[in-house]
Amino acid sequence: MNVIISRDELQKRLADIQSVVDKKTTMPILGHFLLSAGEKP
Numbered sequence: 001m002n003v004i005i006s007r008d009e010l011q012k013r014l015a016d017i018q019s020v021v022d023k024k025t026t027m028p029i030l031g032h033f034l035l036s037a038g039e040k041p
Helices: 009-020
Strands: none
Touching: none
C-alpha cells in the first residue's frame, strides 16, 4: 500500500495519536510502526 501525505499533516497526526497510545503494552512491538519514505514516482 502506498500513502502520500504532506510532512506537516503527518507530524500533526502523529502528535495526535502519541498522547493516546498506551505507554505500557503487554507486547511492545504493537506500540510501533514502520515508516519508509522515498522519492515521488
